[in-house]
Amino acid sequence: MRKLEERARDALRTPADDGLVVCDNLVRVYRTDEVEVQALQGLDLVVEEGECMALVGASGSGKSTLLSILSGLDLPTAGRALVAGHDLLAMRRRERLGYRRRTVGFVWQQTGRNLLPYLTALENVALPMKYTGVPHRKRGARAAELLDVLGVAYCRDRRPAELSGGEQQRVAVAVATANAPRVLLADEPTGELDTASGEEVFAALRRANEELGATVLVVTHDPLVSGQVRRTVRIRDGRTSTETLRGPGGAGAEEFTVLDRAGRLQLPRDYVDRYGLRGRVRLTAEPDHVGVWPDGTDRPAGPDGPTGPDGPTGPEPGGT
């Protein structure tokens, strides 16, 4: 394990890509007594300012760990994480506090975790502004405006217990955007809701993105959400594996595999199974792509691989 951490530290370098969020070779190891869990194993991710994107992946793949780090609640073991110019590994206590109050907003899955039960919706939204020094009168006006933009103005004087789950989550989006964060993080915000309420909450997130200017990262298992964003990144075993890009309105999904900064890629599991790829594989340089062949495939006739430079002559196993 130490080797993994050392390698990640050695690989520290300025990320080539600009982005509002840049994760570079991010590692998070949880140690409990005798057990070590590698929740993030060298994760790379770049999110451009203004994006509204989804993170998906099997349970335990590291999604919540990543969001906790980006929200400033947790620290990575190694690697680099930059958000809006803040180096999350180097931040001291004071900067971290300011970062959590102003730069990022967070919406949790559990509706009860987002709002204080004894405050009205308006008071809940106004509260974060108290901690950033916004004058009292301005807080109320901004809170009312946010509730209006997010379609829950009619809830302003109700307490959370008097709101439906979907209304609570929309108010939670207003709370999370009260201090105009550059980045809005949401962990399964529609997880406890029916389809109609989930759609309303996602519409609120989209408004936070389009009208309030927040860059949105949403962890979700909900196909309704992942099917509507332009980019969905899949995390597998603590790394980003594939990305799905869609056109406007979710049209024309196309799946890509992500090549990390060291040139490594994770093949989709169904390709690995379908072509019996195990352990050692043979790579071939084709004129316009790279071929991946199971070990044991006959040595290609030409210098460039089984198909030769003129194109395929047979089934193409794992062409990438």
Ligand SMILES: Nc1ncnc2c1ncn2[C@@H]1O[C@H](COP(=O)(O)OP(=O)(O)OP(=O)(O)O)[C@@H](O)[C@H]1O
């Ligand atoms: N505080 C912790 N201590 C020890 N192990 C942890 C801790 N938090 C998470 N893990 C482990 O880290 C791995 C990644 O967990 P994480 O919660 O990030 O996954 P996830 O993709 O969000 O899963 P889910 O979709 O179920 O929420 C899991 O194996 C989990 O058991």
